[in-house]
Amino acid sequence: MPDINTLIEVALIIVKVIVVSLILFTLPIPLTWIERKVAGHIQVRLGPFRVGPHGILQPVADMIKLMFKEDIAPDKADKWLFKFAPLFAMVPAFAVYAAIPFGDKITIPIINKEVTLYISDMNVGILYILAVGGISVYGIILGGWASNSKYALLGGIRSSAQMISYEIALTFSCIGVVMTSNSLSLLDIVKLQSGTILGFIPHWNIICQPIGFAIFFIAALAEINRIPFDLPEDEGSLAAGYHVEYSAMKFSFFMLTEYLAMVTASVLTVILFFGGWNAPLFMPEIPIFWFVAKVGFFIYLFMWIRFTLPRYRYDQLMTIGWKILLPLSLLNILLTGLFLL
Amino acid sequence: MEKLFFLIFAVIAIVSAIGVVSLRNPVHSAISLMVCFLQVAALFILLRSPFLAAVQVFIYVGAVVVLFLFAVMVLDLGKERFGGYLHHQRPIALVVVIGFVFVMGFTILHGSLDAPLGNYTEEALVKNTEIMGKLLFTKYVFPFEVVSFLLLIALIGAIVLAMKEKR
Amino acid sequence: MGKLHLNTLTGNRQTFFVAANLSAFFKSPMNWQTTDRMQNMTNILKKIFFIDFIKGLSLTLGYEVSKSVTMRYPDEEKWLPYQRFRGLHTLNRDAQGRELCVACELCAKTCPTKCITVVPMEDDTGIGISDRIAKVYEINLVRCMFCGLCEDACPTTAIRMGRDYELACFSLDCAAADKKRLLAPAHPFPFQEGIQKSPLLGGDKGVGQEFEGGYVVGARLERNKQGISIKPDLTRKKRWW
Ligand code: SF4
Ligand code: SF4
Numbered sequence: 151m152p153d154i155n156t157l158i159e160v161a162l163i164i165v166k167v168i169v170v171s172l173i174l175f176t177l178p179i180p181l182t183w184i185e186r187k188v189a190g191h192i193q194v195r196l197g198p199f200r201v202g203p204h205g206i207l208q209p210v211a212d213m214i215k216l217m218f219k220e221d222i223a224p225d226k227a228d229k230w231l232f233k234f235a236p237l238f239a240m241v242p243a244f245a246v247y248a249a250i251p252f253g254d255k256i257t258i259p260i261i262n263k264e265v266t267l268y269i270s271d272m273n274v275g276i277l278y279i280l281a282v283g284g285i286s287v288y289g290i291i292l293g294g295w296a297s298n299s300k301y302a303l304l305g306g307i308r309s310s311a312q313m314i315s316y317e318i319a320l321t322f323s324c325i326g327v328v329m330t331s332n333s334l335s336l337l338d339i340v341k342l343q344s345g346t347i348l349g350f351i352p353h354w355n356i357i358c359q360p361i362g363f364a365i366f367f368i369a370a371l372a373e374i375n376r377i378p379f380d381l382p383e384d385e386g387s388l389a390a391g392y393h394v395e396y397s398a399m400k401f402s403f404f405m406l407t408e409y410l411a412m413v414t415a416s417v418l419t420v421i422l423f424f425g426g427w428n429a430p431l432f433m434p435e436i437p438i439f440w441f442v443a444k445v446g447f448f449i450y451l452f453m454w455i456r457f458t459l460p461r462y463r464y465d466q467l468m469t470i471g472w473k474i475l476l477p478l479s480l481l482n483i484l485l486t487g488l489f490l491l
Numbered sequence: 492m493e494k495l496f497f498l499i500f501a502v503i504a505i506v507s508a509i510g511v512v513s514l515r516n517p518v519h520s521a522i523s524l525m526v527c528f529l530q531v532a533a534l535f536i537l538l539r540s541p542f543l544a545a546v547q548v549f550i551y552v553g554a555v556v557v558l559f560l561f562a563v564m565v566l567d568l569g570k571e572r573f574g575g576y577l578h579h580q581r582p583i584a585l586v587v588v589i590g591f592v593f594v595m596g597f598t599i600l601h602g603s604l605d606a607p608l609g610n611y612t613e614e615a616l617v618k619n620t621e622i623m624g625k626l627l628f629t630k631y632v633f634p635f636e637v638v639s640f641l642l643l644i645a646l647i648g649a650i651v652l653a654m655k656e657k658r
Numbered sequence: 659m660g661k662l663h664l665n666t667l668t669g670n671r672q673t674f675f676v677a678a679n680l681s682a683f684f685k686s687p688m689n690w691q692t693t694d695r696m697q698n699m700t701n702i703l704k705k706i707f708f709i710d711f712i713k714g715l716s717l718t719l720g721y722e723v724s725k726s727v728t729m730r731y732p733d734e735e736k737w738l739p740y741q742r743f744r745g746l747h748t749l750n751r752d753a754q755g756r757e758l759c760v761a762c763e764l765c766a767k768t769c770p771t772k773c774i775t776v777v778p779m780e781d782d783t784g785i786g787i788s789d790r791i792a793k794v795y796e797i798n799l800v801r802c803m804f805c806g807l808c809e810d811a812c813p814t815t816a817i818r819m820g821r822d823y824e825l826a827c828f829s830l831d832c833a834a835a836d837k838k839r840l841l842a843p844a845h846p847f848p849f850q851e852g853i854q855k856s857p858l859l860g861g862d863k864g865v866g867q868e869f870e871g872g873y874v875v876g877a878r879l880e881r882n883k884q885g886i887s888i889k890p891d892l893t894r895k896k897r898w899w
Contacts, residue, residue, distance in 0.1 A: 192718045196728040231518070274620060277545035284553030288525065291560050295518055303564065310561040314554055321549075334620055364708075458718040459711075
């Protein structure tokens with residue numbers, strides 16, 4: 151019979167998992183609304199306006215529509231893979247959050263118990279996230295292949311090539327951070343970013359790793375299939391790419407994955423380069439607030455970029471990945487190494 | 492508890508490995524290969540080596556199988572295309588497999604498979620990544636360099652082959 | 659030395675942009691003007707600090723905070739067109755309230771899409787201005803292209819294009835506008851000199867011809883048994899630009 155403390159720990163982990171996944175499940179609901187509003191206002195429109203005040207209930211209406219829509223599978227599709235592909239995409243998107251810290255420890259006031267704001271602090275955290283995040287691509291590839299449609303297949307192929315190209319640059323840009331902080335654990339990486347340099351510059355990795363940040367950000371944009379790198383679902387030439395044959399809930403799973411990937415990319419950017427939950431200069435430390443604020447900014451930035459930049463051509467995408475980002479990231483590692491020596 | 496997990500992972504790994512060779516559709520084979528790799532990664536975690544597990548997922552699942560899928564999709568290998576490549580290899584393959592199974596069974600039954608315990612305790616293995624890094628760059632630096640050199644040669648070879656095809 | 663190296667890197671594509679600029683930078687430094695060098699330097703700096711990217715972002719941010727031009731039709735606003743607008747036709751009356759149409763069928767003859775049906779009939783009870791009125795007067799709105807030729811052809815200025823453009827409906831019945839729908843109502847507007855001012859926005863919308871138009875006015879969407887209608891509110895009006 152395990153003692154009461156381990157039981158509480160286990161219960162706590164279960165509660166944390168449930169809370170995190172509930173938050174993740176509901177997060178795309180406001181995000182779709184925000185994205186459409188941002189799109190609208192950037193294009194001098196209003197965005198959704200009819201369902202609820204300022205269209206705030208629009209995502210709910212969309213959700214209801216998606217739930218009651220007919221679930222169509224193409225006649226010659228690979229039925230099993232077609233069904234499982236959205237899950238292949240979605241599960242890794244959730245699994246990534248097992249290793250992501252949202253803050254250090256907080257003490258719950260009434261029961262006076264310390265609770266860590268992460269599900270687990272893996273000592274290979276960043277590797278785990280990159281590895282599991284990489285699995286998400288299977289959903290796209292298999293979804294594209296199983297649909298048995300030309301556009302979807304092209305989307306899947308593009309996606310696989312793109313993922314492989316940019317994953318390398320993404321990982322290499324993270325190595326710079328890992329080298330400076332001497333740990334693969336995200337918790338340690340964030341802890342090392344507290345304090346200041348020379349008393350007035352925040353000791354964030356963006357200061358020591360500007361090239362790393364630029365590469366990471368660009369590669370992350372490509373990894374999560376956002377404009378300007380959204381070639382797998384290029385509306386202009388592929389209709390909707392890999393999810394062109396999907397409808398109803400399966401389609402919404404893909405959408406969910408996409409938004410979660412965006413959140414993950416923002417969270418990683420904040421943790422790796424913007425000091426995680428450390429407050430900016432001379433601001434009071436509030437447990438989760440700064441983290442959420444920074445992540446929110448990056449989510450907004452992703453949306454902002456989406457409605458600012460046009461899409462790259464496919465060969466441009468490949469040249470950027472292999473001929474610019476990869477050499478630059480290697481250079482970055484070299485520079486970091488020299489600097490550390 | 493650990494044994495139960497081991498059994499689960501091992502059984503799935505073996506079943507999916509059989510799937511790799513027996514499934515007709517190359518894409519399905521690639522997927523079961525991926526499942527197999529994932530199980531192996533899980534086994535690495537059971538062996539207290541999260542670094543290896545993460546790398547396994549990262550390299551094999553995240554890159555190699557994706558490349559397989561890419562190639563399979565682009566090349567459009569139909570079922571019927573495979574028959575031509577077998578060239579009466581079946582009897583030879585059968586003999587080799589039977590011999591292999593025999594040797595495996597022999598070693599397992601005689602219990603000579605367990606390796607001696609290393610000098611790392613479970614506590615020390617928390618810092619698993621560092622230990623690995625240190626060993627790679629001190630004790631095993633020569634094999635490490637040889638392997639990386641080999642990979643480099645393969646890389647250059649691939650580029651040369653691709654260039655030739657272009658002309 | 660640097661030249662050779664970088665040239666092999668760039669190949670013949672424009673894409674490796676930093677290096678491409680660098681190679682231009684190192685190429686034949688002998689006959690170089692300072693302006694060229696400055697140009698290249700600024701270009702490289704631009705690439706390194708993502709200047710163009712930031713410019714683009716600030717442009718979109720400017721639009722984001724600017725006021726949107728969207729008209730919230732039909733919930734809050736609606737566009738009321740100018741008088742010259744060619745919307746749903748009306749059949750007018752004269753100052754005494756008599757129908758102006760004499761059923762001469764000129765409009766039907768001139769209509770390019772042949773969508774007007776006029777059937778004349780004798781009548782000496784004084785409904786019309788002469789002893790001939792239209793028994794049937796129907797415009798097929800699905801075929802009408804609102805060119806306004808019928809208006810030009812009419813000798814008695816009976817048919818006039820109005821300003822009602824909300825012609826969508828749920829069944830095809832409303833696609834044919836009959837005489838009842840087109841004819842100006844006999845009384846809601848006081849008779850004036852000459853031709854009666856017709857309710858140019860259709861029967862029940864309450865916007866008279868004297869309203870000059872070209873405004874965005876307040877509006878309210880109303881759903882009732884008869885269907886959906888949009889009630890304009892002329893007191894709140896503004897030019898939309
Ligand atoms: S507006 Fe043109 S098309 Fe329409 S009824 Fe008049 S003449 Fe015919
Ligand atoms: S509307 Fe004018 S043109 Fe047409 S039939 Fe009547 S009078 Fe003639």
